[in-house]
Amino acid sequence: MALLSVDELTVTFGGRGRASKAVDGVSFDVDQGQVVGLVGESGCGKSVTSLALMGLLPSKGVELGGRADFDGTNLLTMSQRELRDMRGSQLAMIFQDPLSSLNPVVPIGVQVTEILQRHRGLKGEAARKEAAHLLDRVGIPDPTRRLKEYPHQLSGGMRQRALIAMAVACAPRLLIADEPTTALDVTIQAQILELLKELVDEEGTALLMITHDLGVVAGLCDQVNVLYAGKVVESADRHELFAHPMHPYAHGLLESIPRLDAPRGEPLKPIRGSINDRIAWADGCAFAPRCDYYTMECLTGTPALTEPAAAGHQVRCVNPVREPVEIATLDTPDVTATAHGGTSA
């Protein structure tokens, strides 16, 4: 059984009459040592999914449905007290903007040691030593000095490393990374991804990677779930998805990546329009207004997740795309290098 098993997770915002479903029946599994990607554009429900799993959504005006079994217990029905004990020790999260995720008035060291004290009961010198080890482990040079520094004195990459150190301080079994590289520049992005990959490989931590960056997915994830308007529209292992994206949305996402080897002057290929809720999933396919392949059939009821081509490759589309995308320039050099590459799913 998977470490985390999300089954028909639904998150509804707003009360009677004005309810809107941010997450609409999302299901996926994350195994120990596995990296699962949750991909989609802004507003598709990625971050809400992660906050729901962590129990960090406000209690007022939010309704949760479905199950999210973590090691056999449903996270969604847990009390806030139980969840608080789980957070940081069993589950941890890395946020998008490292500067705003660190307390600006307290040195890094205090922020790291307070987690050690909270979950591992370490105090004083022991906690300080362990904090220095943690910073060292995430690749921060001169950790004892850094412990005394304030967040604004660190570079963006260092801050994200410090946040990762805090998240892995108590060796959580599941790590949720919500766009951990979006606020960083490209060279730092690669280092941070490398660090996350090493943590997963060495500790067997399960990683739920939330991103809109297909480069990140290509470099890191074993299994990929593409979200659109709160529903999983395509789910496959990384190689399968990049080789044969079948949902027009996933197809469009891959095609919209700018390519260096494209002929000069060739226009980029964006997906038309933007996400909107004019068509609810109940009436048909929510992607239909933006889809190049849509037929009248698309507007009759919610399309089901099917496996039209390969086992384990689920697509929510009545008219899936069959032609592959050329992904020659997609950067996947480390696919074979990782221990987990292609072995899961």
Next chain:
Amino acid sequence: MSLVTPNTSKIDRLAELTATHESSSGNSLWREAWGRLRRSKAGVIGAVVIAVFVVLAVVGPWFAPHNPAAQIWRDEVLINKGEFVGPRGENWFGLDHLGRDQFSRFLVGARQTLLVGVVSMLIGLVIGAIIGGVSGAAATLGGRNGKRFDTFVMRVTDIMLALPSLLLAVSIAAVLGQSLTTVMIAVGVVQIPIFARLLRGSMLAQGNKEYVLAARSLGIRKRRIVMTNILPNSLSPVIVQATLSLATAIIEAAALSYLGLGSPDQSAPEWGAMLTQAQRFFDNAPMMSVYPAVGIIITALGFTLLGEAMREALDPKLRG
């Protein structure tokens, strides 16, 4: 970027590093704000004015050349009815209508004025910060009941805000009698809702910050989140307000003394009270009003300048 588990030699190295860097400490935001404050002209001028005022208030009365209450030159004033004795070698600021040394009274008045300003500001700050802090903590992390508690407390402070400050002061004076304590309490009580609302609002804004969410995502307890994340980040507007409200408190105290609610003790005049007495003789002796009035204006200006400079120095937008 190696991720090798630290072995013993590394631990030794860590200990070594700890030893060498024991003395170096981080550059806190407060220290940076202090640096910005020192570079601000208005802040420096304000600080100098306040420093002069404080020195005057603390040591001045000991150096007062005469007893501020003694009517040593009473006969002189009575003989020259309608004609006041202006500044002269013996009495730098001249004499008042009862033949007392104005300069000595001014020095003693400085101490009284500072006392009123500081004590009433502290009354407002301490009580206001406790109310606002508890309310803000309840609202940000106290769940549904916390929000209810917060709403209740804020409605009460709304009621307090709605009371005109002078009217409140007059009623307090009516209950407690005429004294400097009355003035301090009256001016302080008026400041309570201002501090309470300010801190609570600031805490609510901080409660939505991402680092609070991040702390929650790591399972940090609510009490700890309030104490290390929310509260320290909410303090800067309160500190600025405290400085600014010293100026208001001095002016308000002067106003209350002017209305005759201040201390009846003639040996310890407050600048506002001096102004009241001087008013009757404004035609004949305008300088008698000028000394306390200028004193009030300059100190209030000093606190305002420093407060504004602090507001700028602590501006979160400048945090880099």
